[in-house]
Amino acid sequence: MAPPAPSAIATAHEFVRLGRMFHRRGWVLATSGNLSAVLSRDPLTLAITRSSIDKGRLKSDDLIEVDDKGKPIGPTPHKPSAETLIHIAVAKATGAGAVMHTHSVWGTLMSDLFANKGGVSLEGYEMLKGLEGVSSHEHKEWLPIVENTQDMQSLATTASHLIHRHPDAHGFLVRRHGLYTWGADISSAARHVEAFEFLLEATGRAAAHRSAANRGQTP
Numbered sequence: 001m002a003p004p005a006p007s008a009i010a011t012a013h014e015f016v017r018l019g020r021m022f023h024r025r026g027w028v029l030a031t032s033g034n035l036s037a038v039l040s041r042d043p044l045t046l047a048i049t050r051s052s053i054d055k056g057r058l059k060s061d062d063l064i065e066v067d068d069k070g071k072p073i074g075p076t077p078h079k080p081s082a083e084t085l086i087h088i089a090v091a092k093a094t095g096a097g098a099v100m101h102t103h104s105v106w107g108t109l110m111s112d113l114f115a116n117k118g119g120v121s122l123e124g125y126e127m128l129k130g131l132e133g134v135s136s137h138e139h140k141e142w143l144p145i146v147e148n149t150q151d152m153q154s155l156a157t158t159a160s161h162l163i164h165r166h167p168d169a170h171g172f173l174v175r176r177h178g179l180y181t182w183g184a185d186i187s188s189a190a191r192h193v194e195a196f197e198f199l200l201e202a203t204g205r206a207a208a209h210r211s212a213a214n215r216g217q218t219p
């Protein structure tokens with residue numbers, strides 16, 4: 001088998017670091033979540049974390065290279081992540097260089113609490129400037145929510161349509177499941193994970209505080 005391209009090696013090392021950090025923060029527990037990066041655009045190939053792997057113990061050979069149908073390129077004993085098709089759909093629809101997916105407590109809770117509104121409005125916080133192209137806390141970020149399903153092809157199609165309807169979005173939530181976000185490169189996508197996780201928790205805690213105050217209770 002040909003040695004991996006230098007970009008694949010750099011990607012693997014960076015994903016090992018991010019996997020451990022995300023796991024430590026509680027965003028990818030119990031083998032959940034996945035990370036991918038575009039290795040080539042034409043034809044589209046991605047490096048993605050393999051299925052059922054603890055992100056806190058990620059090793060550089062836990063990445064699999066896949067084609068634009070999600071099929072592994074070259075022999076491998078491992079399966080790519082179950083959600084590979086969603087990463088491919090996001091990479092195609094956004095032109096992103098990296099796609100990241102987390103299952104944090106706040107992402108999961110907010111995706112359910114705001115599902116009847118179709119999304120969460122994140123606004124007023126300085127952390128919004130962590131999102132690419134946002135230069136003011138006065139920005140309103142609409143984070144759309146889609147229903148969860150185990151039909152990955154269907155979820156990938158839904159994600160693709162959603163991105164075309166919300167071209168300014170930096171991510172979306174899957175209900176009772178988690179966050180998808182992306183960026184021009186790995187560091188940009190990772191920054192979006194950090195910004196969204198902060199914004200979801202801050203917005204969730206503020207909503208709980210207001211709700212308790214309205215009931216005359218101390219939250």
Ligand SMILES: [Zn+2]
Nearest residue numbers: 033083101178
């Ligand atoms: Zn997931």
